[in-house]
Amino acid sequence: MKKLWLVYVLLIGIFLVYVLNYKLQARTADPWETTGLRGNIEDTYVMVTFQSGIDYWKSVLKGFEDGAEELNVSVEYHGSTQHNANEQMTVLEQVIAKKPAGIAISAVNSKLLTATINKAVESGIPVVLFDSGAPNSKAYSFLGTDNYSAGIEAARKMAELTGSAGKIAIVTTPDQHNHQERTDGFRDTIINEYPDMEVVAVQDGRGDQVYSREAAEQILTRYPGLSGIFATESNGGIGVAEAVQAHKGPGVSPKIISFDTDKGTLDLVKNGIISATMAQGTWNMGYWSLMELFQLNRHLAAAPSGYSQYMPMTVPDTVNTGIDVVTRANVDNYYAK
Amino acid sequence: MKKLWLVYVLLIGIFLVYVLNYKLQARTADPWETTGLRGNIEDTYVMVTFQSGIDYWKSVLKGFEDGAEELNVSVEYHGSTQHNANEQMTVLEQVIAKKPAGIAISAVNSKLLTATINKAVESGIPVVLFDSGAPNSKAYSFLGTDNYSAGIEAARKMAELTGSAGKIAIVTTPDQHNHQERTDGFRDTIINEYPDMEVVAVQDGRGDQVYSREAAEQILTRYPGLSGIFATESNGGIGVAEAVQAHKGPGVSPKIISFDTDKGTLDLVKNGIISATMAQGTWNMGYWSLMELFQLNRHLAAAPSGYSQYMPMTVPDTVNTGIDVVTRANVDNYYAK
Numbered sequence: 256m257k258k259l260w261l262v263y264v265l266l267i268g269i270f271l272v273y274v275l276n277y278k279l280q281a282r283t284a285d286p287w288e289t290t291g292l293r294g295n296i297e298d299t300y301v302m303v304t305f306q307s308g309i310d311y312w313k314s315v316l317k318g319f320e321d322g323a324e325e326l327n328v329s330v331e332y333h334g335s336t337q338h339n340a341n342e343q344m345t346v347l348e349q350v351i352a353k354k355p356a357g358i359a360i361s362a363v364n365s366k367l368l369t370a371t372i373n374k375a376v377e378s379g380i381p382v383v384l385f386d387s388g389a390p391n392s393k394a395y396s397f398l399g400t401d402n403y404s405a406g407i408e409a410a411r412k413m414a415e416l417t418g419s420a421g422k423i424a425i426v427t428t429p430d431q432h433n434h435q436e437r438t439d440g441f442r443d444t445i446i447n448e449y450p451d452m453e454v455v456a457v458q459d460g461r462g463d464q465v466y467s468r469e470a471a472e473q474i475l476t477r478y479p480g481l482s483g484i485f486a487t488e489s490n491g492g493i494g495v496a497e498a499v500q501a502h503k504g505p506g507v508s509p510k511i512i513s514f515d516t517d518k519g520t521l522d523l524v525k526n527g528i529i530s531a532t533m534a535q536g537t538w539n540m541g542y543w544s545l546m547e548l549f550q551l552n553r554h555l556a557a558a559p560s561g562y563s564q565y566m567p568m569t570v571p572d573t574v575n576t577g578i579d580v581v582t583r584a585n586v587d588n589y590y591a592k
Numbered sequence: 593m594k595k596l597w598l599v600y601v602l603l604i605g606i607f608l609v610y611v612l613n614y615k616l617q618a619r620t621a622d623p624w625e626t627t628g629l630r631g632n633i634e635d636t637y638v639m640v641t642f643q644s645g646i647d648y649w650k651s652v653l654k655g656f657e658d659g660a661e662e663l664n665v666s667v668e669y670h671g672s673t674q675h676n677a678n679e680q681m682t683v684l685e686q687v688i689a690k691k692p693a694g695i696a697i698s699a700v701n702s703k704l705l706t707a708t709i710n711k712a713v714e715s716g717i718p719v720v721l722f723d724s725g726a727p728n729s730k731a732y733s734f735l736g737t738d739n740y741s742a743g744i745e746a747a748r749k750m751a752e753l754t755g756s757a758g759k760i761a762i763v764t765t766p767d768q769h770n771h772q773e774r775t776d777g778f779r780d781t782i783i784n785e786y787p788d789m790e791v792v793a794v795q796d797g798r799g800d801q802v803y804s805r806e807a808a809e810q811i812l813t814r815y816p817g818l819s820g821i822f823a824t825e826s827n828g829g830i831g832v833a834e835a836v837q838a839h840k841g842p843g844v845s846p847k848i849i850s851f852d853t854d855k856g857t858l859d860l861v862k863n864g865i866i867s868a869t870m871a872q873g874t875w876n877m878g879y880w881s882l883m884e885l886f887q888l889n890r891h892l893a894a895a896p897s898g899y900s901q902y903m904p905m906t907v908p909d910t911v912n913t914g915i916d917v918v919t920r921a922n923v924d925n926y927y928a929k
Contacts, residue, residue, distance in 0.1 A: 260600075264604055268604055268608055275609065275613075289661055289664045290630065290664070291631070291664050292630070292663055293628025294628070325629045327627070404909070534905075538905065539908055543908060568876060570876070571876055571880060571911045571914055572738070572873070572913065574911050575911070577908055578909070
């Protein structure tokens with residue numbers, strides 16, 4: 256009698272295990288459903304920058320981390336502490352040695368970093384570039400701001416602020432290609448779209464607050480009725496703001512449009528001294544870099560050999576991460592959290 | 593006695609259920625792991641084209657479907673049968689009425705479709721444009737070929753094929769903006785990078801095989817020692833190939849570079865009459881459109897109101913889906929499967 260009961264207990268137990276297991280499997284084996292896009296938590300994707308401590312990268316890294324969390328993969332952040340190509344090369348070499356699942360790098364120097372980037376790609380590691388590219392490298396993709404388009408957007412905002420009329424000046428860094436592009440996009444748009452506006456001066460502010468302030472003071476003295484100034488980077492924007500504050504007299508003072516969203520610039524937008532600043536799509540750079548690397552990693556794993564000519568066609572060639580116009584109305588969204 | 597055994601059975605059964613449930617929950621509740629990126633199979637993402645039956649869209653739809661399968665969401669394909677803006681508008685209106693999770697559309701006419709696209713965006717539906725854009729619409733993103741870059745790639749391939757020397761002609765469709773961009777990218781690159789090459793003729797082939805053949809015949813008669821011809825679209829490429837075959841005499845015949853990967857063009861690449869054709873990143877257009885729409889849909893669901901100014905910054909502004917050079921060596925990969 257006792258033994259029979261034991262058999263019953265075992266049979267009922269086994270039946271319960273069977274039912275639960277069946278339910279568990281049914282959940283994943285439904286032919287209409289897939290498990291979603293999910294990686295391996297042991298796969299590490301690495302972001303490499305230069306001047307790695309500056310605020311600018313925070314939002315890029317946030318996008319990179321957000322993507323990694325969604326896809327269940329891991330992230331590391333490395334970079335050169337200085338604006339130095341040799342230091343960044345050393346950092347990149349160390350990252351390559353660990354054979355990560357993918358590398359997103361902003362190249363401090365497009366030419367000097369190319370060989371090391373190619374070494375990573377040739378050893379089978381997916382590499383994408385963001386923010387600052389290396390066009391002749393073998394990296395699969397570039398994600399960053401289209402600076403000419405950013406200049407166009409700045410010009411349209413300037414037209415809105417000035418009633419599409421008046422004299423406009425630009426304070427920029429002519430030596431830097433991306434700043435030249437912002438200037439060209441701005442100036443071409445004024446010429447093509449706003450017949451009553453005129454760019455009367457383009458001055459070199461050397462990416463420096465003091466030089467830009469001096470440049471703006473010269474412009475303000477020469478053109479007392481100036482309607483607006485576009486600064487193509489944030490140090491220049493702060494210098495221009497100081498000059499405009501110092502020159503403030505009766506009548507309309509020129510509207511200022513600046514670039515980027517460091518705290519100093521945002522504070523000046525918040526108190527109305529800078530009318531607008533152009534925010535780059537930094538979160539996009541990080542998030543979509545991670546998405547592309549994940550995609551490349553999966554296809555590379557499926558490819559017969561490491562480096563394949565077909566690979567580039569699974570990710571875009573170039574991604575223009577976009578521009579947002581930041582004004583007093585939405586400035587609070589842009590302070591680092 | 594019997595009753596006691598029954599209690600034992602029940603207790604053991606409950607214990608087993610508890611253990612299994614615990615194990616099941618532990619699997620999803622691991623703090624180091626996330627479930628991955630996964631949508632709802634009832635969410636339908638719609639692709640809208642024009643001339644919806646042509647081969648060109650097959651690879652775009654494949655990318656769209658691949659993305660949807662990975663993310664566990666559904667896909668529908670719609671389009672106008674003709675190259676007709678009113679017909680496409682009607683199709684788009686019908687799609688909007690069903691309130692899909694997202695719409696990826698290639699606009700047959702950038703101006704005429706803008707109002708209907710804006711209607712979709714304003715009603716809270718994420719919309720991206722691919723292949724053929726509508727730059728003044730409120731769509732969140734555009735994904736397609738950068739045609740100027742495609743012209744650059746074609747010029748570099750032509751230099752490779754001709755030993756970077758000789759007279760080159762272009763057969764194009766000057767009325768169409770994207771073809772003008774391909775021509776400009778090609779010509780600028782020859783001028784800037786290849787001092788021993790010269791673009792001697794740019795002829796209108798009207799996107800038509802017969803006109804392009806006649807244009808090529810005129811060019812071949814005028815420049816007997818021609819080194820190469822670049823056709824900016826595939827009908828023209830086939831016409832040019834016919835002209836070159838008909839003119840074939842002793843000595844070197846001009847190399848032909850064409851555009852796109854329809855069967856007629858691929859066959860001519862396979863038998864060596866066309867040396868190379870420029871393949872657009874059509875799979876990329878579909879796959880990354882789906883990825884962006886999925887991203888927009890999630891953020892829109894989280895946003896307080898339907899249409900938000902902040903939304904564009906979660907997806908790129910513009911995606912250049914890239915170009916592959918197809919030659920005899922890799923042509924077999926490009927036939928529709």
